[in-house]
Amino acid sequence: MNTSDSKNYSTQPKGAKPTLVKKDSFFTKKRFEFIFREEKKIKEAYYDVIRQEDLLSPGNSACLGCHAELALRTTLRILGPNTILAIPPGCMGGIGVVGFQGGSGAKIPVFFPLLDNTAAMLSGIKRQYQREGRDVNVVAFAGDGGTADAGFQSLSGAAERGENIIYICYDNEAYMNTGVQRSGTTPKWSWTQTTPVGEKGNGKSQKGKDMPMIMAAHNIPYVATANPSFLPDYIEKLKKAMQVKNGMSYIHLYSGCPTGWKFPTEKTIEVGRLAVETNLYPLWECVDGKFRMTHEVKRRTPIQEYTRSMQKYAHLKDEEISQLQYSVDQNYRKLKNLCKIT
Amino acid sequence: MGKIDVLNGNKAAAWGAKLSRVSLLAAYPITPQTPLVEYLATFVSDGEIDADLVEVESEHTALSVLQGGVFAGARTFTGTSSQGLALMYEPYIRTSTMRLPIVMALVTREVISPQTVWGGQQDAITVREAGWIQIWCESNQEVLDTVIQAYKIAENKGVLLPVNVCYDGFSLSHMAERVDIPEQEIVDTFLPKPDITHVKLDPEEPMAVDPLTAGPMLTEYRHKQVTAMKYAREVIEEVRQEWLQLFGRDHGGMVDVYRMEDAESAIVCMGSPAGTSRVAIDEMREHGIKVGMVRIRVLRPFPIEEVTQLLSQVKAIGTIDRNVSFAAGFGTSYLELKTAFGGKTMPPMIDFIGGLGGSDVTMDQIKQAIVITQYVGQGGQYRDVTWFGLDEVNIQELFEQSPQEEKEGIL
Numbered sequence: 001m002n003t004s005d006s007k008n009y010s011t012q013p014k015g016a017k018p019t020l021v022k023k024d025s026f027f028t029k030k031r032f033e034f035i036f037r038e039e040k041k042i043k044e045a046y047y048d049v050i051r052q053e054d055l056l057s058p059g060n061s062a063c064l065g066c067h068a069e070l071a072l073r074t075t076l077r078i079l080g081p082n083t084i085l086a087i088p089p090g091c092m093g094g095i096g097v098v099g100f101q102g103g104s105g106a107k108i109p110v111f112f113p114l115l116d117n118t119a120a121m122l123s124g125i126k127r128q129y130q131r132e133g134r135d136v137n138v139v140a141f142a143g144d145g146g147t148a149d150a151g152f153q154s155l156s157g158a159a160e161r162g163e164n165i166i167y168i169c170y171d172n173e174a175y176m177n178t179g180v181q182r183s184g185t186t187p188k189w190s191w192t193q194t195t196p197v198g199e200k201g202n203g204k205s206q207k208g209k210d211m212p213m214i215m216a217a218h219n220i221p222y223v224a225t226a227n228p229s230f231l232p233d234y235i236e237k238l239k240k241a242m243q244v245k246n247g248m249s250y251i252h253l254y255s256g257c258p259t260g261w262k263f264p265t266e267k268t269i270e271v272g273r274l275a276v277e278t279n280l281y282p283l284w285e286c287v288d289g290k291f292r293m294t295h296e297v298k299r300r301t302p303i304q305e306y307t308r309s310m311q312k313y314a315h316l317k318d319e320e321i322s323q324l325q326y327s328v329d330q331n332y333r334k335l336k337n338l339c340k341i342t
Numbered sequence: 343m344g345k346i347d348v349l350n351g352n353k354a355a356a357w358g359a360k361l362s363r364v365s366l367l368a369a370y371p372i373t374p375q376t377p378l379v380e381y382l383a384t385f386v387s388d389g390e391i392d393a394d395l396v397e398v399e400s401e402h403t404a405l406s407v408l409q410g411g412v413f414a415g416a417r418t419f420t421g422t423s424s425q426g427l428a429l430m431y432e433p434y435i436r437t438s439t440m441r442l443p444i445v446m447a448l449v450t451r452e453v454i455s456p457q458t459v460w461g462g463q464q465d466a467i468t469v470r471e472a473g474w475i476q477i478w479c480e481s482n483q484e485v486l487d488t489v490i491q492a493y494k495i496a497e498n499k500g501v502l503l504p505v506n507v508c509y510d511g512f513s514l515s516h517m518a519e520r521v522d523i524p525e526q527e528i529v530d531t532f533l534p535k536p537d538i539t540h541v542k543l544d545p546e547e548p549m550a551v552d553p554l555t556a557g558p559m560l561t562e563y564r565h566k567q568v569t570a571m572k573y574a575r576e577v578i579e580e581v582r583q584e585w586l587q588l589f590g591r592d593h594g595g596m597v598d599v600y601r602m603e604d605a606e607s608a609i610v611c612m613g614s615p616a617g618t619s620r621v622a623i624d625e626m627r628e629h630g631i632k633v634g635m636v637r638i639r640v641l642r643p644f645p646i647e648e649v650t651q652l653l654s655q656v657k658a659i660g661t662i663d664r665n666v667s668f669a670a671g672f673g674t675s676y677l678e679l680k681t682a683f684g685g686k687t688m689p690p691m692i693d694f695i696g697g698l699g700g701s702d703v704t705m706d707q708i709k710q711a712i713v714i715t716q717y718v719g720q721g722g723q724y725r726d727v728t729w730f731g732l733d734e735v736n737i738q739e740l741f742e743q744s745p746q747e748e749k750e751g752i753l
Contacts, residue, residue: 082545084413099553109543111413111551114432117406120398124410124418125543127394128366131416136545154406157399 045232052077055107060095065265067256067272068092068170071228072141075168076106078238083137084125085110088118088151090143092170094177097141116150118142119158119248122165130164137166137242144171148184148211159218162247168238169211169250172257180260184209188327189320191312192260203315207327212252216286222249224285224294229256229272233283233294240285254281262311271309277301279332284339291338303328344528349521351514352421354482355447355507356381357521358489359419360391361529362445366411366418368396368404372426373459374511375449379421401426405433405444412442413543413551417493417536421447423511424465425454431469437504438473439567440541440552443496444504445489448476450613450664451511452699460700461511463613463664466641467674473567475501475574476641479509480616482519484593490524491581494533501574502540503567508641510664512700513614524589532588571643578640596645598637599652601627605634607715608653610675611662612638615703619662622708633712638675646682653679658690658719660711664697672727690718696730703730710735 055076062069068091076083085108087097098112099105113121118140126138147155147169155167174192175181181194182204189203197203216223221244226234234253241249256272258265275281276295280303283295303325307313316324349357355378359367367386369379385391398404401422408418422430427448437444452462470476477492479485485507492505509515541551555563575596582595600620602608609619616637623633636652638645653659663673670677676693694711697703707730717740718724728735 081548084543084545093554096554099550101555101559102553104548104550104553106550107548109545109548109551111543112553114406114436117402117409117433120403120406121410121413123396123403124366124368124407124412124416125414126410127396127407128411128414128416131365131394132414153400154403157403160399161397 042231045235049074049077049235052080053107055081056097057105060097060105062091062095063257063259063265065256065258065268066091067228067268068172068253069095071170071234071253071255072097074228074231074235075139075141075238076108078235079137079139079242081108082135083108083139086113086118086122086140086142087111088113088140088142088146089115089177090146091172091177092141092143115146117154118146118151119163119165119167120154123158123161123163126163126165138164139166139168141168141170143175143177144169144173144183144185144211145175147171148209156218159215159220159248159250162220164245165248166241166244167248167250168253170253170255171211172255172260173208174257174260176257176260185211189313189316189324191315197315203312212250215250215252216291219289220248220250221246221288222285223252224250225252225254225281225283227254227272227276227281227283229254229269230276230283230295237285237294240287260312263309267309271306274301274306274309278303278306278328280306280328282332282335284335289342291335291342293336293339300332344522344524346520346522348518349482349486350377350516350518351479351482351485351509352378352449352516353381354486354521355421355489355509356385357523358486358507360385361524361526362417362419362490362493362533363530363535364391364417364419365393366396366408366416367391367393367420368398368407368418369420369422370398370401370404370426372401372423374451374461374515375421375423375426375447377515378447378449382419401430402433405430405437405446408444409433409437409440409442412444412538413541415536415538415542418444419446419489420444421449423449424451427465427469428453431472434469434474435472439563441502441567441570442504442541443493443502443536443538445492445496446504446506447485447489448506448508449511449515450508458699461513461664462698462700463508463510464666464698466506466508467665467667470642470674473503473571474642475503475505475571477505477507478612478639478641479507479514480593480598480614480637482514482517483521483591485509485514486521486523487585487589487591487593490529490533491585493536494581495574495577497536497538498577501570501577503570503574508613510614522591528588532584575643575645594637594639596640596643597648597652598639600635600637602634602636602652604632605656606632607658607660607712607719608656609633609635609660609662609708609712609715610638610649610653610679611635612641612675613664615662615664615697615708618703618705619708622705622712626709626712631712631716633716638678641674641678644678644682649679649682650686654686654688656689656719658692658715659688660692660694660715660718662694662696662703662708662711664703666695666698676727692718692724693727694730695727701731710737713737714740
């Protein structure tokens with residue numbers, strides 16, 4: 001390649017510098033201890049899971065370090081074979097979970113709904129099986145575009161009607177399957193292909209939708225946030241969601257994306273952990289209107305640790321980081337208060 | 343036999359769904375389909391239909407819910423009009439490409455803009471290339487009968503295509519007529535329980551529905567769909583014969599024909615103008631004009647053989663359209679007939695556009711159309727397309743222009 005060519009053809013944000021090098025803050029002694037402790041917990045939680053059959057094709061084309069693929073594989077193990085799965089267009093559809101050329105990408109009944117009718121199609125399936133007196137898990141595994149943007153109307157309608165489906169949104173905070181374009185859940189200042197960083201652009205200029213809170217406002221029986229970096233917590237929540245028989249259960253999954261957020265592929269789990277430890281993505285559940293934190297963070301990590309871990313925030317100035325810190329703390333306080341008063 | 347009642351088109355359609363023993367309903371109200379949703383809700387609430395009615399938040403969701411229902415083996419029904427159909431288009435086109443035998447009442451209405459809520463046929467016309475079978479009704483009796491027939495056609499293993507039962511908004515949907523409601527037992531013998539397995543999502547027999555498919559395989563799918571559409575012609579004819587035997591009623595197969603045996607000119611139309619045309623034809627025949635009517639009952643698949651055979655016998659064709667095509671400023675049946683004849687020689691044809699946005703297609707207009715068509719058949723020249731209400735139609739003038747020896751034949 002001609003190095004004298006100054007034109008930047010890469011998709012990396014302008015002025016971005018690699019922030020995760022060997023001697024970064026990830027490799028502190030404290031972190032290793034923490035990881036060791038958590039690993040033990042995960043192993044225990046996984047003991048049951050690992051004996052379940054892996055229902056997802058091993059031969060899919062997910063990016064290295066994909067958080068969502070890990071989550072989906074675990075999700076199907078928990079849900080088991082008595083499940084019908086909807087994968088709307090998005091990363092999980094693109095990697096071949098539904099299948100290719102007549103071949104199936106999963107060992108359970110799986111299909112492509114449209115981007116914007118996932119909850120509606122599942123309503124029809126569930127209603128018919130309920131009529132026949134058969135109890136089947138009817139589950140959506142949809143991205144943020146299919147959930148918060150194009151798919152929102154049908155999701156909101158199904159929630160209001162009390163459709164007994166499990167809706168899981170893997171939120172990688174942009175349209176990743178089409179190559180990193182901004183979505184309704186893309187956080188403020190995030191670099192994406194449609195919110196570039198440049199002379200005038202400074203990433204996305206608006207805040208993202210608080211999708212799990214919006215779903216909680218629908219008064220459905222079960223809403224939770226989860227994070228594949230905290231697998232035991234997620235597994236427990238998914239099992240609770242499966243118990244719900246009187247309406248919709250909604251799980252909002254944090255879903256780290258090394259390709260779109262620009263962090264090393266082996267850091268996915270750690271980035272996901274940081275999101276929780278900085279209180280950026282608190283783990284909570286709302287059962288019949290009662291909010292509860294499911295993972296208490298004793299001393300939150302400064303948000304800078306998180307923004308430094310990926311290049312989509314590489315352009316942030318100190319002032320913006322302190323604004324971000326303020327909004328993270330404020331959201332967290334709000335959530336704690338909700339837990340107190342409900 | 344069954345009982346006699348006075349039903350409007352929407353209630354007739356609801357009765358059709360009830361007698362077909364549907365199990366999953368979803369619909370969103372839109373003028374002029376709204377009463378249909380209310381009738382269905384009442385039937386379900388009174389326990390007369392053993393079905394789930396999903397009160398959806400849009401037409402897009404209505405059809406999507408039904409698609410899910412079919413995946414689970416349900417027999418489903420919905421209805422819509424105009425803008426609702428437009429909103430529904432995304433799942434609509436996929437219903438045919440996934441080969442889901444859904445039956446939908448399409449209460450035809452004009453499309454906006456200008457803002458309108460009244461009848462027309464433009465909505466259904468715009469979706470005629472979306473792969474659905476479109477059956478156009480002339481009376482409320484036909485609406486009821488066709489809904490039941492539609493399931494038999496749609497669920498045929500060689501067809502497996504969705505069916506639109508089209509009936510003109512207000513002209514049929516809100517007009518009450520005498521309707522003979524068939525007995526449930528006989529309908530049950532005509533229409534067995536649904537057995538939809540080609541897209542079944544069942545954990546006991548896992549299947550991936552609609553995985554990513556590359557061009558060559560997709561081409562095969564498309565070819566199969568077109569073949570099924572062709573085969574539907576035969577099935578429609580079979581269903582017609584069976585219906586005639588069981589219920590003694592015949593609404594026609596691909597086309598419905600009226601007084602064409604000795605006709606010198608033919609009126610071609612779809613939907614409610616056909617009823618008025620029959621009366622107009624009777625009257626004009628009393629004046630010695632030998633005119634008949636070919637009603638296009640099934641717009642998709644198009645009755646190519648039927649129309650070419652019937653219409654090549656006459657001297658002139660006059661089409662009456664409650665819709666327009668933007669291809670060349672003609673109505674749809676005019677263009678479809680041109681295509682059907684293709685390179686074959688066909689009699690001269692002229693088009694009449696009327697009944698848009700709830701305007702009436704009146705007796706006088708149809709009579710004018712008959713006279714003008716007859717005039718053209720006798721070698722007279724007339725404009726290709728006449729817009730009722732816009733273009734001046736002076737029959738007296740035609741009469742003056744006609745060769746003396748043919749005047750008697752005209753009026």
